[in-house]
Amino acid sequence: MVTEELIVNMGPQHPSTHGVLYLELKLDGEIIVECRPNIGYLHRSIEKIAENRTLVQFVPFTDRLDYLASMNDNLGFCLAAEKLLQIEAPARAQYLRVIVAELNRIASHLLAISTFAQDLGAYATPLFFAMRDRQKVVQIFDELCGQRLTYNYIRIGGVAGDMTPEIARMIGEFVLYFRKMVNDYDELLTHNIIFKVRSKGIGIISKEFALDYAVTGPSLRASGFKWDVRKDEPYLVYDKFDFDVPVGANGDAWDRYYVRIQEMRESLRIIEQAMGAIPEGDPVAKVNKVFRPSGEVYMRTESPRGDLGFYIVGTGETFPYRLKIRAPSFSNIAALAPLIKGLNVSDAVCALGSLDIVMGEIDR
Amino acid sequence: MDIAALVQELQKKAPAAGVELTPTGVVIRRDDVPLVFGLLKGEFSFESLQCLTAVDRKGTIEVVYHVYSFTHRLMAVLKVVLAMDDLNVASVNGLWSSANWFEREVYDLFGVKFTGHPDLRRILNPEGWTEHPLRKDFKGAGVVLKPVK
Numbered sequence: 001m002v003t004e005e006l007i008v009n010m011g012p013q014h015p016s017t018h019g020v021l022y023l024e025l026k027l028d029g030e031i032i033v034e035c036r037p038n039i040g041y042l043h044r045s046i047e048k049i050a051e052n053r054t055l056v057q058f059v060p061f062t063d064r065l066d067y068l069a070s071m072n073d074n075l076g077f078c079l080a081a082e083k084l085l086q087i088e089a090p091a092r093a094q095y096l097r098v099i100v101a102e103l104n105r106i107a108s109h110l111l112a113i114s115t116f117a118q119d120l121g122a123y124a125t126p127l128f129f130a131m132r133d134r135q136k137v138v139q140i141f142d143e144l145c146g147q148r149l150t151y152n153y154i155r156i157g158g159v160a161g162d163m164t165p166e167i168a169r170m171i172g173e174f175v176l177y178f179r180k181m182v183n184d185y186d187e188l189l190t191h192n193i194i195f196k197v198r199s200k201g202i203g204i205i206s207k208e209f210a211l212d213y214a215v216t217g218p219s220l221r222a223s224g225f226k227w228d229v230r231k232d233e234p235y236l237v238y239d240k241f242d243f244d245v246p247v248g249a250n251g252d253a254w255d256r257y258y259v260r261i262q263e264m265r266e267s268l269r270i271i272e273q274a275m276g277a278i279p280e281g282d283p284v285a286k287v288n289k290v291f292r293p294s295g296e297v298y299m300r301t302e303s304p305r306g307d308l309g310f311y312i313v314g315t316g317e318t319f320p321y322r323l324k325i326r327a328p329s330f331s332n333i334a335a336l337a338p339l340i341k342g343l344n345v346s347d348a349v350c351a352l353g354s355l356d357i358v359m360g361e362i363d364r
Numbered sequence: 365m366d367i368a369a370l371v372q373e374l375q376k377k378a379p380a381a382g383v384e385l386t387p388t389g390v391v392i393r394r395d396d397v398p399l400v401f402g403l404l405k406g407e408f409s410f411e412s413l414q415c416l417t418a419v420d421r422k423g424t425i426e427v428v429y430h431v432y433s434f435t436h437r438l439m440a441v442l443k444v445v446l447a448m449d450d451l452n453v454a455s456v457n458g459l460w461s462s463a464n465w466f467e468r469e470v471y472d473l474f475g476v477k478f479t480g481h482p483d484l485r486r487i488l489n490p491e492g493w494t495e496h497p498l499r500k501d502f503k504g505a506g507v508v509l510k511p512v513k
Binding site for chain 1: 387388389411412413414415417419420428430434437439441460461462464465473486487488489490497498502
């Protein structure tokens, strides 16, 4: 039988593209000969909007970038703004920020690994498990700032609300509960033979490839390159905590999954240490409501998906002159086309799922 | 190595290239882009282009490169200033593959043409559109707020 090359449009509406991503695939039978990713379906011109808002007004917009890890986006922007304005948040706020950022990292990784498992055919069970545990994190955030997904909790100069004893109790319970649950995920997925056969050796990212494409976060660490902004360029109070940076060995889809599992354990360690050492005091510094930023700053933080950078240019006006968001998913998805060349379509879904992209921060 | 030492080394290796250190970054001439970035990648082990963007300075457009060296733990900010009537600059896609999409984004939003780019199309906005929305003279349909006093 003679086969000819066929162009298949995957997306923009497709269950395993994790949002509105459109892949133009040139197929030879089931093998991908060429892939052209098309993005922009969720473009809301957030960078242009930023030029028409004060820094304080812009914080809620950062929630809408990576909507699965809004706390980390809040944090990245506020740290960049504070660096530009030379403000330092009080010690209690710094600890609270670490706690919520790590809780959000767990929630985000839970969704990443469970949708990844779903992509590989582990229908519903891992997703339900993960959603159940993520709900516990979301409830803590709901108690803390009254929102489940878009928090606007971390503000310039501190955080919006203090932690009550009730919330401290919820966080303590969650850490104990989730430490047991991570082992369940390990039993359910990590060493599951079907899961391993589907994900081992698929979409291998080498160190050189990752650096060339500026791939960051768990996808970079899975290739064996030990790089974590929290460890290598510490911000907040991360240098006071004892935690490891898990790395993979082969850089395949399974390694990327397993790095996330290990990172959740490290996050628990950080939360536990931060809860034990949190000082008393104000959760927010006394700062102005309107700032006149001048100069330039580039600040990056470790979001669950990688290096999240904010580049802010100010000219002494109340609105920033230019604001660029360097989103980790943007660079990670740019590496997709060479990554899935020569794979089956079903394995391409596996490679895409293991990158853990969020279209909100890619399209901005 | 810090940024001042890097600039000195660059000036030594490429005396003809106008490498100049300013408080907000290293400014280089447009024609020296391939030479200077080639040196950064090849001689000074800047393995990764972390960010590439542009700023419309009204009359000129500044292209801003954030290149990072994991070896030296150093982020170098490089800038190329382009005149509004001649928005062409050499692509660095051959050195770092991450430049591919970053340059497409700058082309889409600012209209800067990267010569030698293999696939310079719009990335966020629809193909066939003629405007470049992040330029300061772009009049969008949205509400523009008055600056807070």
